[in-house]
Amino acid sequence: MRLAHALLALQAVTSREVAKFVRQGGRLASALVRPLLWLVVFAAGFQNVFGVSIIPPYDTYIPYQTYIVPGLLGMVLLFNGMQSSLAMVYDREMGVMRLLLTAPLPRWYLLFCKLLAGTLLSVLQAYVFLAIAALFDVDVPFGGWLYALPVLVLAGMMLGALGLLLSVHVRQLENFAGTMNFVIFPMFFISPALYPLWKLEESGARVIHFLATWNPFTHAVEAIRFALHGQVSVQSLAIVGACLVVFFLLAAWGYDPQRGMLKRTGKPG
Amino acid sequence: MPDSAREVLLSVSGVRKSYGARPALKGVDLQVCAGEFVALLGPNGAGKSTLFQLLTGLFNADAGQVQVCGHDMRVAPVSALGRIGVVFQQMTLDMDLSVEANLVFHARLHGLGPRLAAARIDDALARLGLGDRRGDRVRELSGGNRRKVELARALVHRPSVLLMDEATVGLDPASRRHLLDEVLGLRATGVGVLWASHLVDEAEAADRVLVLHRGELLAEGAPAALVQASGRASLAEAFLDMTGAGAAEPA
Numbered sequence: 001m002r003l004a005h006a007l008l009a010l011q012a013v014t015s016r017e018v019a020k021f022v023r024q025g026g027r028l029a030s031a032l033v034r035p036l037l038w039l040v041v042f043a044a045g046f047q048n049v050f051g052v053s054i055i056p057p058y059d060t061y062i063p064y065q066t067y068i069v070p071g072l073l074g075m076v077l078l079f080n081g082m083q084s085s086l087a088m089v090y091d092r093e094m095g096v097m098r099l100l101l102t103a104p105l106p107r108w109y110l111l112f113c114k115l116l117a118g119t120l121l122s123v124l125q126a127y128v129f130l131a132i133a134a135l136f137d138v139d140v141p142f143g144g145w146l147y148a149l150p151v152l153v154l155a156g157m158m159l160g161a162l163g164l165l166l167s168v169h170v171r172q173l174e175n176f177a178g179t180m181n182f183v184i185f186p187m188f189f190i191s192p193a194l195y196p197l198w199k200l201e202e203s204g205a206r207v208i209h210f211l212a213t214w215n216p217f218t219h220a221v222e223a224i225r226f227a228l229h230g231q232v233s234v235q236s237l238a239i240v241g242a243c244l245v246v247f248f249l250l251a252a253w254g255y256d257p258q259r260g261m262l263k264r265t266g267k268p269g
Numbered sequence: 270m271p272d273s274a275r276e277v278l279l280s281v282s283g284v285r286k287s288y289g290a291r292p293a294l295k296g297v298d299l300q301v302c303a304g305e306f307v308a309l310l311g312p313n314g315a316g317k318s319t320l321f322q323l324l325t326g327l328f329n330a331d332a333g334q335v336q337v338c339g340h341d342m343r344v345a346p347v348s349a350l351g352r353i354g355v356v357f358q359q360m361t362l363d364m365d366l367s368v369e370a371n372l373v374f375h376a377r378l379h380g381l382g383p384r385l386a387a388a389r390i391d392d393a394l395a396r397l398g399l400g401d402r403r404g405d406r407v408r409e410l411s412g413g414n415r416r417k418v419e420l421a422r423a424l425v426h427r428p429s430v431l432l433m434d435e436a437t438v439g440l441d442p443a444s445r446r447h448l449l450d451e452v453l454g455l456r457a458t459g460v461g462v463l464w465a466s467h468l469v470d471e472a473e474a475a476d477r478v479l480v481l482h483r484g485e486l487l488a489e490g491a492p493a494a495l496v497q498a499s500g501r502a503s504l505a506e507a508f509l510d511m512t513g514a515g516a517a518e519p520a
Contacts, residue, residue: 001347002380004380004382005379005380008377008378008380008381008382009377009378009380011377012373012374012377012378015374016363016366016374019366019370020365023365095357095359095360095361096361096362096363098325098327098355098357098359098361099361099374099375099378100378101326101327102325102326102327102350102353102355103350103378103379104347104348104350104351104378104379104380105347105378106347257326257327257328257329
């Protein structure tokens with residue numbers, strides 16, 4: 001694979017994803033409405049109910065709005081990752097996917113291009129949300145904006161790779177909505193996005209606490225939380241990175257006509 | 270049989286493919302040479318689209334080999350795919366992008382730099398009479414023009430082999446004729462064409478006709494030779510004889 005060819009393909013896939021995003025005018029708004037509702041409405045109502053004690057990375061008591069911002073950033077990445085994979089399923093049903101899969105490039109690389117393009121959009125949306133959150137007095141140190149970038153990219157890629165993996169197994173659009181319900185909501189709610197995990201443990205929900213510790217989204221949220229406060233959670237980053245590798249390899253395997261799902265089903269899209 | 274003096278561009282040997290217990294291709298052998306137009310004629314469900322999916326590497330055969338310009342699709346898919354252009358039965362254009370944007374997307378996937386891509390796109394659009402529609406969204410084009418865009422796109426990277434899978438489905442007779450004439454004209458450039466169809470009249474201008482039925486090649490030869498061998502008056506009648514009444518759809 002020539003480097004110039006690889007970069008041209010990446011440019012092609014990214015340009016198409018951006019063009020689609022711009023064309024779908026309401027997509028940015030709908031991506032932001034959801035977390036903003038949580039931030040503005042839910043957090044306003046519950047800030048006196050959920051007391052957040054001093055836990056790392058915070059060195060003082062923080063408003064509830066500040067606590068949930070990393071989880072809501074994760075929510076933006078999670079929904080966008082799933083939406084990218086929904087687009088894969090749509091492209092497959094419409095036939096456009098065939099064009100991509102018959103390009104003279106390794107299939108894993110073509111999938112990687114899709115993943116990077118989707119992540120770019122995810123991260124842009126996450127920063128737009130962060131900017132709006134700042135208008136609601138959510139205090140994020142300036143350094144946090146910078147530190148968060150690589151973490152948002154990594155977390156966005158991990159969640160995008162999960163979406164890619166799901167798109168291997170979801171053959172029809174109508175099945176995708178159900179899959180999203182079974183993936184997005186459990187991942188989001190069984191995580192420290194809305195409340196610290198110690199609260200689960202304290203309330204005796206040991207099974208849910210156990211599931212949360214194994215939830216990749218938990219570690220994405222924690223990695224973002226630490227980064228926003230200029231700190232590094234090595235454990236969370238390592239888990240997110242490992243999940244990215246595993247999800248992407250499984251997705252590439254699934255799209256491989258010699259080994260994966262395509263070989264078994266004979267339905268290349 | 271193919272002309273032995275010509276370079277073999279596409280070679281398929283012993284290809285088998287099953288969906289579960291149902292065999293779709295039962296050991297298909299075929300070749301397409303440089304500058305040759307080969308029609309793959311078969312009724313619906315004969316296995317043409319399955320064969321095309323194997324030829325384009327979308328999935329692999331259970332057995333057998335597909336080679337494009339000497340590159341094995343299983344061993345060196347990137348090299349093989351770089352030498353084929355494809356028009357699928359199902360449209361694969363992005364309806365909301367312009368004609369030009371669709372072609373640019375394809376050119377980049379094939380590694381063409383901006384300047385070369387622009388020149389090739391100009392050339393392909395002019396050749397197919399679409400120069401003045403380049404900025405139009407594909408959604409605004411007629412079915413015939415959409416197919417022309419797909420053909421232009423398939424030619425942008427100058428493939429050695431062109432694969433056309435039921436490319437005229439849904440087109441009116443004039444658009445069908447025009448598209449067929451354009452592809453027939455490619456013979457002079459040395460491109461080898463495999464044209465799959467269930468419409469017998471489209472095969473009459475071919476250098477060779479392959480008749481595929483229920484996953485097997487039943488006959489191969491020049492149209493006139495097939496008619497003569499069948500003892501019938503036309504290729505359509507010969508085809509009906511081979512595949513059963515009602516299978517063909519003469520134009």
